[in-house]
Amino acid sequence: MKILFISPTFSGAGGIGPHAFRVSEKLSQEGHDIELMNTPHIPIKNLKNVSFSVFGTLKALSNSKTYDAVHAWNVPSAFIMKHIKAKKKILSIHGIYSDK
Numbered sequence: 457m458k459i460l461f462i463s464p465t466f467s468g469a470g471g472i473g474p475h476a477f478r479v480s481e482k483l484s485q486e487g488h489d490i491e492l493m494n495t496p497h498i499p500i501k502n503l504k505n506v507s508f509s510v511f512g513t514l515k516a517l518s519n520s521k522t523y524d525a526v527h528a529w530n531v532p533s534a535f536i537m538k539h540i541k542a543k544k545k546i547l548s549i550h551g552i553y554s555d556k
Contacts, residue, residue, distance in 0.1 A: 458489045460521075462536050463529040464508050466492050472529045472550055491523075495536070505532040512536035 461480055465473035480490040495515055497508040509532045516539035526542040528534045534547050 457524045458491075458521075459483065460491045460493060460523045460526045460540060460542065461529065462493045462495075462512065462526065462533040462540075464495070464497060464504070464532065466494070475550075476527075476529045493536070508532050509535045513539055516540050 461476050463472055463476045465471075466477040466480075467473050477492070480492060484490050493512065493515065495508055495512040497504050497511060512533070513536050516536050519540065521541070523540065523542040525544040525546060526537050526540045527546040527548065528537040529548050530550065531547075537545055537547065
């Protein structure tokens with residue numbers, strides 16, 4: 457299966473990036489063709505997500521590949537995923553849940 461992962465990062469000490477990377481490694485070991493979309497962003501607090509979405513969307517619009525699945529790992533990635541050709545689209549929302 458050919459799968460594209462979209463995440464602001466695939467590295468770090470914790471969070472979405474390392475988790476997405478570990479999942480991609482495991483799926484690769486199982487024989488799947490995994491592509492990680494590396495997208496630049498502006499590393500300024502209020503511009504990180506916006507710039508990631510804009511640059512990622514431009515990258516997606518220039519990507520003519522078709523995937524079996526595309527997996528976006530946060531809300532900004534979902535805007536990019538919208539422009540990718542794929543049979544299935546998956547969005548994972550990670551966060552904190554509390555009753556209080």
